[in-house]
Amino acid sequence: MKPKYLAIPYIVWMGIFVAAPVLIVVFYAFTTADGGLTLSNISEMGRFLPIFVRSFELAFVSTIICIVIGYPVAYILSREGARVQRLIIMLIMLPMWMNFLLRTYAWMSILENTGLLNSLLTALGLPALQIINTPSAVVIGMVYNFLPFMILPIYSVIVKIDKSLYEAAQDLGADTVSVFRKVVFPISLPGVLSGVMMVFVPAVSTFVISQLLGGGMVMMLGDLIDMQFLGSAYNPRLGSAIALVMMIIVILFMYVMNRFGEGEEKAVGL
């Protein structure tokens, strides 16, 4: 027996449970209940344009906030001693091991109108804020849940940078700022890129965070799909069409990002 045949069971499995489901989604998106071809599911997409725009907008904002908050964390951490680095990485990963539903639930009790944040503000004599059930609450929830997915890939790239590169740059007269700008930042971009993918895809397709923190007021693509399959608006064909369009936009986005990333890697000669 040749070793390559060991893969055959999994190839069959992939055919049934990975490839076929994707094809079924495509099939459902383009057919009617009695099996005829149709474009009506796809053409209905226009009706949902505001939800598409909102989902991509909120996912985009959350991703940017994750980069802005997370990048400095990774950079500062990479300059600590080995023991501190290890400890802090463990501390950053620990919350990820708690189910994200629980973490999101915690934010409900902090952000609700009579919640802890508003109690704190009132105690300080400040006006209370209406955050829960607004897009801001959803963004806070997404940033909170996905921030470690941004910090960790950036950190793992920065920490591997050869220390002699810093020394070489400094010997050639670069100050801390230019070392960062010309050495660290360009090399760390692939880390940012994988961070973006790990944050953006779950953010754009979430339905839990928007349901819990948006209270049904902030409908996103995930909610829309959920409604077509397990919710009130039962219509798997329309749901498949929405999922398909979302998938295609995400794939295009990742393709563009990857091309951009390849260009960067060539530019710094990696």
Next chain:
Amino acid sequence: MTRKPGLFGRVYNGLILLFLYAPIFVLIVFSFNSTKSRSVWSGFTFDWYRSLIQDSSIMNAFYTTIIIALLSAVIATVAGTFAAVGFYNMRRRWRTPLMHINNIPMMNADIVTGVSLALLFVSLGSALRFNLGFGTLLIAHITFNIPYVVLSVMPKLRQLDSNLVDAACDLGCTWLKAFWKVVVPEIMPGIINGLIIAFTLSVDDFVISYFTAGGNVMTLPMKIFAMTRRRISPEINALSTILFLTVLILLIVINVREAKQEEKQKEKLRRSQG
């Protein structure tokens, strides 16, 4: 050399850690609150822990989660290891497209994986007469676990010296025997790693389970989702506290063990050099 971060940097990272942990502390503190309020403290109690343990639907969901996670992780690890060995021994022309298909469940949004599997199960189910339930849930978990196993075993195969297998065969091993005696022990760290990843992914998954489990089976994350929608149950807080402490203890044990092993290795190195 690079300088250590200054005070400002350390304060910044401290604040971010505070941001990451504040909600968890809130959950833990209010698991001991004597009223159902999520934000007003009114006294200490263990009542929510008691009612949590007495709640049979939560305990059932917990058992389902553990059984599904164990079964799917073990099956996915075996299947994924064989698949990785198979892929590795293929020509690139075949391997590349197969790896792309393998990566689909990882790249796809969970909700798309979930609904597409649900559509498959419903159409197969009406032909073969089965309903969504434990079986479909298990198949879904195996399906999203295998790619991670393949990905964690593959690098170990690349590090493997192919002369080892040839040597074993020259010494009279059949290929299968060489596989068990030479290849498997060498790639073991990758296999174990894959098993751990698969288990944790399975325990943590909500979205794919939600679409593929049907109405009669519930995992713990699904139960938590149902509870959050009712909005009143400090039992969730008690549950979070228990889960958090379990994970904390596990991580500390793993880290202490790793640190000890590193010390030992350093010690060995020092001796062999001295």
